[in-house]
Amino acid sequence: MSLVKINPTNWINSHIGTIYDIDGVAGIQCVDLYKIFLKDIGYPNPTRPIGGDGYADQIWYRRDALGLAPYFDYITGTLKEGDIVLWAKGAMECPSSHVAMFVKDDPSDPANRGIFLGSNQGAAHSTGVLTSISCSGALGALRYKGFTTNPTPVDTNGKLIEENGAMKITVDEINARANGPTGNIVRQYKMGDIVKYQYKYVGNGHRYIVWNEGPNKIYLAISGAETYGVEKWAEPVDIDESKDIIKDLIQEDGKATFTVDDVRERKGGPKGEVVRTFKTGDSVIYQYKYIGNGHRYVVRKQGNDYFFIAVSGSEEYGKDKWADCGPVEAVKPSEPEKPADPKPEEPKLDKNVKAWGCDISEHNPN
Structure with a gap:
């Protein structure tokens, strides 16, 4: 059996804050991180039940029955980065036991004593935390x-081949990495997503598409082999495929304020390249709306590009809302300052001009 080569530092960095409910049992639990690691190393059926009473300590007690020996050494001494540690029930005041990955321990720094990466660790149903x-x-x-x-x-910049195109992903959960095939994971693409790119690269056991994103180059593997056409994970599509969608846009000027986290903005269409992610409380001004692909979208135009943002998890109006939409607040023009009333100038008398008048004193006769 050939083991998948994994760098522990890279794996830990790429899974901070990204632990999911992989087995669908009881929400986000500590064993989800352990099962995600099993998935990444190619362990067969990583979501299988642990057995026994199902708690994390059973991983240790049933390690041979679970067939872990070909993949792991069993350690009871000094820990190293990446070791998956099992605690008994009642340890750390945890009644149901625990499992987490060791990161580091610096006796000279109290802030870095016994640091572990864990799921559902320190806060109920928390994602990957240190x-x-x-x-x-x-x-x-x-x-x-x-x-x-x-x-x-890996210095790949000198081996990049310029090629403008677009790919539609045909499998789930492909990791995009920054600045190289082994760089930190920046996001994940799923089946049906469309990604535009400017380069291609062959190496590290895969074929990649690469594109510029700010100062970084993002690498996305599109096959499980370096040989063209073998184990394809994506297929080429017309780079202007989004034109058919643009004609279905409905004009509507408004402002969307998001009520959930991690809403993605995609360029060119509902399955286009992800260019931005919104958090709760963020807002965006849009000029169109679109209904399709299982969602309702608001769409903004910038230059010749259209950006699609899903504002609900359903095409049905008002169902599963992810944002509150309304008119853009009108900006009231500031009132100009009123000039002070000028003092009327006193008339200047010309000494050479006669003025007629009438004496109305009561002392005059008649």
């Missing part, structure tokens, strides 16, 4: 046999 944990009550650790040291950075 937390300081006592090793008291730990049963042991699983050390993956396929870990490698930090790889030498």
Whole structure:
């Protein structure tokens, strides 16, 4: 059996804040991180039940029955980065046991003592977080046999081939990485997403499409092999495929304020390249709306480009809203300052001009 080579530092960095409910059992739990690691190393059926009473400590007690020996060494001594540690029930005041990945321990720095990457760790149903944990009550650790040291950075810029195109993803969960095939994961693409690119690259066991994103180059593997056409994960599409959608836009000027996190803005269409992500409270001004692809969208135009933002999880109006939409607040023009009333000038008398008058004193006769 050939083990998948994984750098522990890269794996930890790419999974901070990105742990999901992989097995669909009881929401986000600590065992989800362990099962995601099993998935990444190619362990068969990583979402299978642990067995026993189903709690994390059963991973340690049933490690041989689960067939972990070909993948892990069993450790009870000093920990190394990437070790998967198992705690017994009641340890750390946790009644149901726990599992987490060791990151570092610096005795000279109290802020970096016993740091672990864990899911549902320190806060209910939290995603991947780094937390300081006592090793008291730990049963042991699983050390993956396929870990490698930090790889030498791959210089791919000199090997990039210029090619403008677009690809439609045909499988789920392909990681996009920054500045190289082994760089940090910046986002994940799913089946049906359309990605535009400016370069292609062959190496590191895959074929990649590459595009510029600010100062970075983003790498996305589109096949599981370097040989063209073998184990394809994407297929080419017309780069102007979005033109058919533009004609279906409905003009509507408004402002959308988001009520949920992680709403994506896509360029060119509902499945286009992700260019921005909105959080709760963010807002955007739009000029069109669009209904399709299972959602309702607001669309803004910038130059010749159209940007699509889903504002609900349904095409039905008012159902599963992700944003509140309304008119753009009119900007009231400021009133100009009123000039002060000028004082009327006193008339100047010309000494050479006669003036007629009438004496109305009561002392005059008649």
